[in-house]
Amino acid sequence: xxxxxxxxxxxxxxxPQVKAQMLRELGAESMEEFYAxxxxxxxxxxxxxxxxxxxxxxxxxxxxxxxxxRNRTCQEYLNFLxxxxxxHDVPAVCDExxxxxxxxxxxxxxPYDDHGRFQALFEYTSMMGELLEMDVVNVPxxxxxxxxxxxxxxxxxxxxxxxxxxxxxxxxxxLSKIQDYLRPxxxxxxxxxDPRTGQLDREALxxxxxxxxxxxxxxxxxxxxxxxxxxxxxxxLAHEQGALCxxxxxxxxxxxxxxxxxYGADIVCGDIQPLGIHMQxxxxxxxxxxxxxxxxxxxxxxxRLFGIAPTCVPGEYGFGDVAYERxxxxxxxxxxxxxxxxxALWGITAGVYLALMGxxxxxxxxxxxxxxxxxxxxxLGRLPGVRVPLFQAPHFQEFxxxxxxxxxxxxxINRALLQxxxxxxxxxxxxxxxxGQSALxxxxxxxxxxxxxxLVEALQEVLR
Amino acid sequence: xxxxxxxxxxxxxxxxxxxxHQARWDEPILxxxxxxxxxxxxVPPVEEEIRAEVGDVLSTLPPAMRxxxxxxxxxxxxxxxxxxxxxxxxETLGTDLNIDVGQGTCTMKYSPKINExxxxxxxxxxxxxxxxxxxxxxxxxxxxxxxQILKEISGMDRFxxxxxxxxxxxxxxxxxxxxxxxxxxxxxxxxxxxxTIFSHPSDAACARTAGFKVITLYPDEDGYPDIEALxxxxxxxxxxxxxxxxxxxxxxxxxxxxxxxxxxxxxxxxAYDQANANGILGITRARDAGFDLCHFNLHKTFSSPHGCxxxxxxxxxxxxxxxxxxxxxxxxFDGRRYYLDYxxxxxxxxxxxxxxxxxxxxRAYAWVMSLGAxxxxxxxxxxxxxxxxxxxxxxxxxxVRAPYARGKRRIEQVRYSWEDxxxxxxxxxxxxxxxxxxxxxxxxxxHHPWIVPEPCTLEPTESYSKEELEEYAAILAHxxxxxxxxxEVVKTAPHNSTIHRIxxxxxxxxxxxxxxxxxxxxxxxxxx
Numbered sequence: 008x009x010x011x012x013x014x015x016x017x018x019x020x021x022x023p024q025v026k027a028q029m030l031r032e033l034g035a036e037s038m039e040e041f042y043a044x045x046x047x048x049x050x051x052x053x054x055x056x057x058x059x060x061x062x063x064x065x066x067x068x069x070x071x072x073x074x075x076x077r078n079r080t081c082q083e084y085l086n087f088l089x090x091x092x093x094x095h096d097v098p099a100v101c102d103e104x105x106x107x108x109x110x111x112x113x114x115x116x117x118p119y120d121d122h123g124r125f126q127a128l129f130e131y132t133s134m135m136g137e138l139l140e141m142d143v144v145n146v147p148x149x150x151x152x153x154x155x156x157x158x159x160x161x162x163x164x165x166x167x168x169x170x171x172x173x174x175x176x177x178x179x180x181x182l183s184k185i186q187d188y189l190r191p192x193x194x195x196x197x198x199x200x201d202p203r204t205g206q207l208d209r210e211a212l213x214x215x216x217x218x219x220x221x222x223x224x225x226x227x228x229x230x231x232x233x234x235x236x237x238x239x240x241x242x243x244l245a246h247e248q249g250a251l252c253x254x255x256x257x258x259x260x261x262x263x264x265x266x267x268x269x270y271g272a273d274i275v276c277g278d279i280q281p282l283g284i285h286m287q288x289x290x291x292x293x294x295x296x297x298x299x300x301x302x303x304x305x306x307x308x309x310x311r312l313f314g315i316a317p318t319c320v321p322g323e324y325g326f327g328d329v330a331y332e333r334x335x336x337x338x339x340x341x342x343x344x345x346x347x348x349x350x351a352l353w354g355i356t357a358g359v360y361l362a363l364m365g366x367x368x369x370x371x372x373x374x375x376x377x378x379x380x381x382x383x384x385x386x387l388g389r390l391p392g393v394r395v396p397l398f399q400a401p402h403f404q405e406f407x408x409x410x411x412x413x414x415x416x417x418x419x420i421n422r423a424l425l426q427x428x429x430x431x432x433x434x435x436x437x438x439x440x441x442x443g444q445s446a447l448x449x450x451x452x453x454x455x456x457x458x459x460x461x462l463v464e465a466l467q468e469v470l471r
Numbered sequence: 472x473x474x475x476x477x478x479x480x481x482x483x484x485x486x487x488x489x490x491x492h493q494a495r496w497d498e499p500i501l502x503x504x505x506x507x508x509x510x511x512x513x514v515p516p517v518e519e520e521i522r523a524e525v526g527d528v529l530s531t532l533p534p535a536m537r538x539x540x541x542x543x544x545x546x547x548x549x550x551x552x553x554x555x556x557x558x559x560x561x562e563t564l565g566t567d568l569n570i571d572v573g574q575g576t577c578t579m580k581y582s583p584k585i586n587e588x589x590x591x592x593x594x595x596x597x598x599x600x601x602x603x604x605x606x607x608x609x610x611x612x613x614x615x616x617x618x619q620i621l622k623e624i625s626g627m628d629r630f631x632x633x634x635x636x637x638x639x640x641x642x643x644x645x646x647x648x649x650x651x652x653x654x655x656x657x658x659x660x661x662x663x664x665x666x667t668i669f670s671h672p673s674d675a676a677c678a679r680t681a682g683f684k685v686i687t688l689y690p691d692e693d694g695y696p697d698i699e700a701l702x703x704x705x706x707x708x709x710x711x712x713x714x715x716x717x718x719x720x721x722x723x724x725x726x727x728x729x730x731x732x733x734x735x736x737x738x739x740x741x742a743y744d745q746a747n748a749n750g751i752l753g754i755t756r757a758r759d760a761g762f763d764l765c766h767f768n769l770h771k772t773f774s775s776p777h778g779c780x781x782x783x784x785x786x787x788x789x790x791x792x793x794x795x796x797x798x799x800x801x802x803x804f805d806g807r808r809y810y811l812d813y814x815x816x817x818x819x820x821x822x823x824x825x826x827x828x829x830x831x832x833x834r835a836y837a838w839v840m841s842l843g844a845x846x847x848x849x850x851x852x853x854x855x856x857x858x859x860x861x862x863x864x865x866x867x868x869x870x871v872r873a874p875y876a877r878g879k880r881r882i883e884q885v886r887y888s889w890e891d892x893x894x895x896x897x898x899x900x901x902x903x904x905x906x907x908x909x910x911x912x913x914x915x916x917x918h919h920p921w922i923v924p925e926p927c928t929l930e931p932t933e934s935y936s937k938e939e940l941e942e943y944a945a946i947l948a949h950x951x952x953x954x955x956x957x958x959e960v961v962k963t964a965p966h967n968s969t970i971h972r973i974x975x976x977x978x979x980x981x982x983x984x985x986x987x988x989x990x991x992x993x994x995x996x997x998x999x
Contacts, residue, residue: 067841105778236535
């Protein structure tokens with residue numbers, strides 16, 4: 008039986024008569040002529056073995072939405088997971104703007120035909136610059152891991168040194184990325200934390216610092232949720248040895264916390280996912296890197312940097328690439344690392360978020376998160392056998408909850424919470440065995456008092 | 472009776488060029504719109520009971536950690552924010568608006584709207600990556616199924632989706648090649664990576680970042696990668712080959728299997744940058760040419776939108792031999808349930824957080840499911856047919872050539888040269904592009920270095936109709952004619968775009984460049 012010809016809605020010239028006419032105009036007998044350079048022995052001599060197509064949009068919708076409907080979301084369950092991906096409220100305007108077809112489907116046009124893309128990204132970097140109190144911010148890289156790895160590489164190039172000092176209380180996945188990225192050129196040494204306060208062990212740092220040290224890196228808040236309160240001392244120690252201070256920061260904290268530039272950071276990096284970007288099963292990340300406006304820093308960025316410039320018409324804002332010759336687009340392997348498609352749409356989205364929030368919104372969201380997290384810590388701390396937090400230090404939105412004295416493992420507890428419609432905190436027992444049966448809980452502005460009390464009651468039952 | 476309006480829209484039976492003018496809102500920078508006290512979004516308030524119990528939570532911070540004054544962000548009401556960004560969106564020429572064949576190598580195809588609905592479903596957006604696997608079986612199944620599809624398209628044995636775009640996948644391939652040689656005790660020795668000048672700049676740059684010395688092969692006089700140059704380059708120091716095919720010229724290297732064989736004989740691995748896969752889907756496969764690794768850009772070939780430059784996704788496939796080195800975790804299926812497999816002792820570890828850019832994976836899966844095997848082949852064939860049709864129309868314009876492979880067809884794109892027109896008129900390729908913007912289309916010269924003089928690269932994909940291809944060629948023909956008759960109009964373009972010719976000098980001057988508004992205010996001072 009002859010196969011029915013399909014006209015594909017996404018492929019205008021799939022109409023057989025059109026195809027035939029185009030072939031005729033090209034003087035071609037068949038499509039075969041166009042593939043003449045591909046040797047027969049490299050040709051696939053059969054159709055691809057793929058599932059049968061769902062040609063109509065309705066069939067496709069039934070199938071894909073049917074698969075997706077098997078997921079249970081953080082709107083349906085009560086979620087206390089964070090650990091690098093955060094559930095915050097996403098303002099409707101963020102989704103509205105990043106769904107605009109003009110932004111969604113643009114790519115790499117010139118600063119004339121894509122003026123709006125350049126301006127939106129320049130405004131994103133400008134608002135990040137205010138949040139961070141730094142004058143240079145890149146067009147986003149892939150994610151916070153990449154931002155940290157590149158920030159450390161930049162520090163090594165700037166100082167001409169080959170060793171970086173990282174906190175041991177870092178997310179092991181992030182450390183894995185940094186190790187992979189720095190392997191060819193740099194040595195990584197880990198600095199321990201004070202078991203009581205979680206703060207970076209400054210004595211150990213002092214001993215580890217040397218004229219080989221390119222950078223000291225730490226995070227605020229730290230991976231384990233507490234705030235590192237000795238930034239000024241750490242950066243001073245680094246600077247004494249001629250090293251740079253690189254700080255990873257969660258930008259949503261900066262309405263209330265001092266930005267790293269305020270305690271001596273030379274390069275600041277992090278992830279913009281908390282700023283108006285949905286979690287998307289970990290698919291919503293974008294990385295930022297920020298520095299002072301000094302040539303020796305600027306020339307080491309691998310990323311696109313968009314700058315503002317005049318046009319030939321007075322009063323017109325123009326934009327363009329700053330110091331393009333740095334990049335691999337201009338100089339291939341002689342450029343700094345590489346640049347390519349990364350996370351521009353999330354940059355625009357984070358800009359929309361900051362524009363919506365304003366100074367007041369950022370202060371309120373930061374304070375509100377801290378209040379809720381503290382409330383949660385106080386309530387959980389009243390449960391018998393539960394220690395919270397493990398570290399005596401101020402916390403932002405995440406905190407450690409230790410269950411050693413309950414006789415139950417985090418895995419057991421989380422299974423029981425799941426049955427009650429709750430995603431308990433991240434199990435830390437494998438990543439940080441010295442913390443025993445501890446979990447990393449995250450509370451943000453999306454949690455109400457009732458949500459927190461529901462968790463407490465569920466734990467009460469589970470631990471009974 | 473009134474006059475037939477359509478009469479004026481055609482000339483010699485063909486539609487006249489559009490009297491395009493892009494939106495020009497003269498939109499201020501957001502900071503200029505700020506008015507003290509305005510609010511665009513209210514944060515959920517902290518309940519009284521919480522407030523009563525925790526007190527002044529900021530007082531728990533040491534003074535040095537407490538931000539002394541709020542960040543100097545703009546203060547706006549919500550309608551102002553929306554209007555501002557909608558105006559900027561109107562000043563951006565997305566693929567949804569234009570005949571986007573001018574951004575060669577980028578595969579600017581149509582991104583189906585139904586797939587956008589899937590990607591934006593709460594069933595995708597509201598998932599946390601650490602949720603219990605039992606609650607994410609749907610999304611894991613989609614990722615698993617997408618892997619099976621790409622295995623069949625490439626012939627490879629296993630895929631990771633962790634790299635967050637094409638260049639990240641290229642880097643990951645280089646990192647895996649490094650791990651492979653290290654596992655065989657040859658890590659120190661094999662420190663050279665070979666690529667070609669018509670492969671993407673990232674094939675060279677990522678290899679260098681991963682620690683390799685880069686050897687770049689230039690084409691022979693017909694534009695094919697030079698196999699003699701390859702023979703001269705390979706040695707016991709060869710770690711591998713990272714190469715595009717067809718190259719950015721749209722020319723397929725017919726000796727690709729020989730290239731791979733020679734590198735294998737020297738003990739190297741071969742990585743296939745499949746950024747240019749759109750014309751060969753279902754025609755030829757990476758594995759069949761002997762490659763050990765390959766990657767696809769799901770935001771190009773597999774229709775996910777480009778998002779102003781990401782998020783994208785780099786799907787990276789390998790043979791059984793390289794599988795142990797893939798980043799972790801991988802999505803696996805035990806016959807009953809889908810799960811994340813972390814038990815991979817030789818893995819290079821993480822190259823990015825979590826499991827990849829999940830909304831892009833959902834769109835790519837839906838796109839393939841809407842087409843099937845016959846549909847994918849149709850994509851490839853029409854992309855190639857469109858490219859050759861456009862090439863015929865473009866080459867009818869005096870002053871333009873398609874260097875190399877004389878008289879031969881191309882695969883999915885063509886690198887043209889306006890050298891002849893430039894010699895005749897003094898008009899550069901770049902200027903042709905800026906004038907083309909006046910007619911509502913993009914145009915891209917080429918990656919550097921410009922081996923082809925006065926280049927431009929056009930890639931029509933399968934998404935444009937015959938008439939649209941004719942319109943694009945007619946725009947170029949018109950601009951070429953202007954270059955001869957009235958070069959000033961081309962050299963001062965754009966005229967109908969949002970803004971006029973930019974003074975680039977400050978962008979390369981440390982004293983004047985400004986990457987943020989605060990830096991700009993500091994450097995220029997004053998103002999309105």
